[in-house]
Amino acid sequence: MRRRTLSPTLIFILILLLFLFSTSFAFAQVQTRVRVVYASNVGAIIDPLLGDLHNQLRSVFSFTSYRLLGDVSIILIGNNPIEVFVHRGRSIELALVEKHRDMAEMKIMMRMKEVPILNTQVRLSSGKTVFIGGPLYEEGAAIIALSANF
Numbered sequence: 347m348r349r350r351t352l353s354p355t356l357i358f359i360l361i362l363l364l365f366l367f368s369t370s371f372a373f374a375q376v377q378t379r380v381r382v383v384y385a386s387n388v389g390a391i392i393d394p395l396l397g398d399l400h401n402q403l404r405s406v407f408s409f410t411s412y413r414l415l416g417d418v419s420i421i422l423i424g425n426n427p428i429e430v431f432v433h434r435g436r437s438i439e440l441a442l443v444e445k446h447r448d449m450a451e452m453k454i455m456m457r458m459k460e461v462p463i464l465n466t467q468v469r470l471s472s473g474k475t476v477f478i479g480g481p482l483y484e485e486g487a488a489i490i491a492l493s494a495n496f
Contacts, residue, residue: 374445375423376452377495382416382432385409386486399475399491406477409486422452433480433488435459440492443467450494454478470494 383396383403387410392400395414403412420428422442429439439455449469456464456478468476472495480488 374442375421375496376442376445376450378420378422378440378452379491379493379495380416380418380420380430380432380438380440381414381491381493382480383489383491384413384415384483384486385489386411386484388485402475403477403489403491407479407489411486415488422450427453427455432490434483436463436481436488438478438490445496448472450496452492452494454492456490468492472496 381396381399383393383399385403385407390410391413392411393413395417396403396412400412403409415433418430420430420440422428422440425441425443427439427441429437431437435458437457439453439457441453443451443453445451449471451467451469453467454464455462458481464478470476470492473493475491475493478490478492480490
């Protein structure tokens with residue numbers, strides 16, 4: 347009885363495909379920007395540093411004033427979570443779940459004094475922003491703007 351064997355060329359192609367598939371996720375990275383915005387109805391001032399978000403903020407929220415409280419840029423690589431302290435005992439942990447050519451999927455865990463208060467996943471296209479409406483703060487609210495570029 348003759349035994350079937352795989353040709354060396356086929357074995358090489360299979361190993362190469364396996365390597366490419368496994369390293370494509372390992373090398374996936376997404377430049378991520380986390381901004382904390384104070385929104386209120388006191389006055390009608392728009393922080394010039396929020397110029398790129400102004401129209402989006404006004405279309406989603408009904409506040410008249412927006413001020414930048416914090417701005418952090420990080421690079422998400424693989425499934426390695428990064429924690430960013432955002433505001434008054436709150437932190438946000440971000441991890442890249444999967445990156446496609448035109449979309450990045452991220453896991454978001456928000457904590458208040460180490461207690462999880464939000465656990466979700468979002469899909470973002472490059473250059474787009476998602477807002478997380480935050481807690482009441484002074485006479486308004488803290489809003490987190492999460493943007494991705496890849």
